[in-house]
Amino acid sequence: MSCLVSPPTRRAFLAAAGGVGSLAAFPISTGWAQTNQRLTVADAGGEITRANETTLYEPFRKESGIAVTVIAREHEPISQVKALVESKSFIWDVVALTAQQAMTLDAEGLLDPLDWNDPHMNELIPAAKAPNWMAHSTYAAVMGYRKDKYGANGPQSWADFWNVQKFPGRRSLRKSPIETLEMALMADGVPIDKIYPIDMDRAFASLDKIKKHIHVWWTGGAQSTQLLQSGEVDMIPIWSARLQTIIDAGAPAVTVWNQGIYAADGWGIPKGTPRAPAARRMIQYFARPDRQAARATLLGNGPSNLKAFDNIPADRAKLLPTFPDNLNKMLANDDGWWFKNREKAIERFNAWLIS
Amino acid sequence: MADLARPAHFQSETAPGESRATSASIKLDIRGVTKRYGAVTAIDDVSLSVGDGEFLTLLGPSGSGKTTLLTAVVGLTAPDRGEVWIDGALATYAPPYKRDIGMVFQNYALFPHLSVFENIAFPLRMRHRDAATIRRQVSRVLDIVELGHTADRLPRQLSGGQQQRIALARCMVYQPSIIVMDEPLGALDKRLRDSMQVEIKRLHSQFGITILYVTHDQEEALALSDRICLMRDGAIEQLGTPHELYFRPRTIFAANFIGDSNIFEGIVRSSSGDVVAIETEGGLTLHARPGTQRVNAGDHIQLTIRPEHMQIVPAGDLAANQISCHVESVLFAGSLMKVFCRTDRGLAIQANLIASRQELRSGTPVQLGWSAEDVVLLQGERR
């Protein structure tokens, strides 16, 4: 995977090198004083930054003349967004957020509105749209299993995952109620359109059945890939892009789209940044189908604008969550339900885990 | 603060005729120094002066305040009250490094990370002497203590006695006007201690240094000192030459602390001329010469007799004091026999006799006698 993305940018290097050179207070945006329009965008870093750089940021710079500085943020960036909005130090103008994160911030009034007066933004799937947030990308929690363990007759549903007689082997689940409760319900036979609102009692009763068969409760994305790739476990719920990364690198793993849970990744603008107009422009740019198509060829995340599939080769398209054949089999994460019930669910899940 | 206005004063208890530093040559003057730690008074209104070139020992049991007094002199503790004068200058609150005093510590406190040479050179380096001077002076004192060959070693590679001599050399090298020594021989075995005593005495007389010495070992104090300051509970019990302290102890504490003592309590019955008769517990009648001390019939009195003043006397001897008793046990100490006796009425008496070929078995009846001059009348308990 990593060979596919561009080498690190000169700008990032300048930012870091500037840091080495001076112990004095570091200017918030680096070396672009001559352009009056500039933006700092915070994304997840690593390979995602590299893919965004070639498919989104660099073309946007060229088109708009706006200087864009990219920095990597914490995986869970909302506390920092809150802090920077409240202290009015707008080091970020555009920040990558999941729907959940955006909802949490929006509830506290920490996001600036977007400009929805844009043709492409209105082409997006419903899950990609919120008043102050827009998704350019989709991800899915799917089941991955080892081909060398199960051959052609691997598990195909969460019921199979729960069926330890038919599918012996080591299993891993995520150490979080999010997505896990839905999987437990699907394993218990709840149809996909009846998952929400989640019946917690039923979900935990279902989890009780599998608990002692869980070899590892994973906590980090990199851990989940490590577990499946090394053969430590034979089946695991995993984010499809990560799973695709190890499949591309030669791991004998299979993606099960059936009963996967998809959600969207997008962008928000910290409330009050003086560069909000430029930030809105940038986010509009991210809705373009050609840009999303280019990005989807580098990362295993799907576009949120289904028109992008016109520009994605067919063999690549079927590996993406929003590829219609995949999308049809999956459950859309109900961010609204989670936003309301997250705290209670997390508390109960933690109590259940240690009991 | 009122007493500060007075000129240098000496221990008020000092009896006339006792040796003392004359004010013309006073090196160190301690005036009314008091130091408390919380509720505990470590030293209480102590005054003491040390003459130039004098060897003065602070003697006393542990907790008597001698080390606190020493550290007040050196400047490691500041007194709560009182003054310390060094060479005629007020130095009560001067930091140690400005006092020009050398100190030899109990466990020598040689710097473990520095070689012997660097240890001795340390005070010179702190005084910014040039390299040539340092080399010359360090090798000079190393020669004096006869340890020139150890210059490159680390302290831990030396024996205890050698470390002791290096500690001395480190003190002498910058020729401080006063050297204070805190139990410097405490960690050495007996043989080494004896030879080091000779060495210290030699260095003292050879270089004329003023030495303030702390020990709890009375033999060491007697052997080395020009004067001894006996301390007890943070105050001075008695100050005088070794001879005075030994032969004229003024209190039971002094008598007991220095040498062996037979101590009796009694009532003065009569006085005829310069001899008084005292009736003691256990029914003895002893005769003493109180000298300048005034005693009256009926006085309650304590007295002491050094065991070595007792002799076995034949029946009908003319000694002023005689008692019959029997030997309980004998400790043979080479040149000396310590004979522990008991009278018929149960009074214990110790006599140190020159060893003779004649053996004394326990149970042997003996007649002990001593002269009236050897009976020392004590002052009552202090306070």
Added chain:
Amino acid sequence: MSFGAVDAKADAMQPAAAHSPQPAPSKRLVWAMPLIPALLFLTIFFIYPVADLLLLSFTNKSGAFDLEQYRAVYSSKVYIDVLLITLKIALMIVAFCLILGYPVAYLLANAAPKTRARLVIWVLMPFWTSFLVRAFAWMILLGNNGPITKAVNIFGPEPPIKLIYNLTGVMIGTVQALLPLAILVMMAAMQNIDANLTRAASTMGARGGQAFWRIYFPLSFPGVAAAGLLTFITAMGFFITPALLGGPRETMIAQIILVQVQELLNWRFAGALSLLLLALSFVVFLLYDRATGLSSQAQSTQPGRVQRPPGRLAATWSASLLAILGWLGSASDAAMKALEAVFPRRNDRPGRRGPGLLQIAVGMVLVFLVAPALIVVPVSFTSGSFIAFPPVGFSLRWYETYLGSPVWVAATLVSFLVALVTGLLATILGGAAAFVFIRHEFFGKRMLVALFIAPLVIPRIIIAVAMFYLFAKLGLIGSLWGLIIGHTVLALPFVVVTVMSVLKSYDERYDHAALTLGATPLRTLRHVTLPLIKPAIIAAFLFSFVTSFDELTVALFISAGTVTTLPKMMWSDLILQMNPTLAAVSAVILIIATVIVLAAEAIKRRASYE
């Protein structure tokens, strides 16, 4: 600057000419001066912002005083349970660190300087590999298909032994991470112990066991106490390693707090949990301090000082401690005797003896310490895209990825620079404070010591968020100084406790000797005290350096992404998978650090020959 050897009152020399009677100068607070910079630093950059954030927990949404957050904590058993689990795991970590670390520290402290220098390099090994890389190395080593598990299960225990994703895994991962800390702290204290004392004890007829437990062990105790405290407090804040290597029950409170802050934006509840954690740690600290006397004044501080008689409780405590030590002594003597009966000691060949039990045990601990590093190096040369053991093929591609990338190299340089300045700043500030703590008794000292340790207790995410608000006002966001200040706050506890433990057993007569020999307090410090406590100073510096070098949370917040440090690069590189670049980075850092340590040692040795 008075370092306490002299009463501060003595600082002003009275002019000799002034014969007028002088009253004792009033008790000035000069002795407390060295504490002031560190205290100010902590107050401004830690207490003020963190208290501001934590006090939110006493308010409701409208900002009025309300205990609703605390009621919420008590309404579910889970938080108290997790707190207790955290406490249990932390105590277990401490026990393992002390038991495994003590013999290593003992051997190192008593080894020849050259041997010691060589062995310390191995002990330091875990410091140079990022905690993330180490966790993944353990996953490979202990995993189902890992070499260790395979080797163990060759003997076919039924059910197969599971070394990871349970408490065992947590212990292995965390103890390995904290062991160097414990070893170095104990070693620094032990290097001050006069070997003659144990020798003297054995000449007085004490067998090895008695001499050790009655003489050596009590002397080494300040070091053990400090090591125990530091490992305990650090372990209380652990969560990433337990999360990666543990099972469902190994949930740490810091993890819960992190989720509350970062995912739920529920800072008031996070504040309530943090205050509970702080309170629990504080109680443990007070009990611990009472029992070990860590923060109490050194024995030899005031020359001629009359020791206050210990209270009855303390007397009972120390009497029973002595009894325990005596019993331990007899027990180990008996054990040694029994061992000798089974394996007679070869007295026939004097001279070189084979390695003893101690050496073998220490060797095993060292292998444990370096195992993850040993796996990281070969893995970094893989030609494949995964970290796997044994590695597939051979290539330098991951080194090219690392060293060929200006961003990676710049991040490495930034991290070294920040860590270096943090190390110096924390060592100076914390070292000076430790002097005051050990050499003076004053009201509220215990509270102050606890305060200096608090940055280790408060979850880093709380500190990071709190600092952000302050630094935003000060214009420090995204600056290297902001990063350095943040890391220095985190490093101070290590410095203060390490230096305190060594000063406690430091014989102050060396200072007194220097002062009487004409050295000013400052020169005494420079020429005598500091050289003698050098092992502790170096250890304190190393801890600060590593704290900064491996720090992620504060860096993510304070740098706000504009200054990229190495852990941050590694963290963002981990997004999709654990790729061998991180192994290559770790291998390079390992080599650089080891070369620096070796070079320092060589320079020191050359200097001592001249």
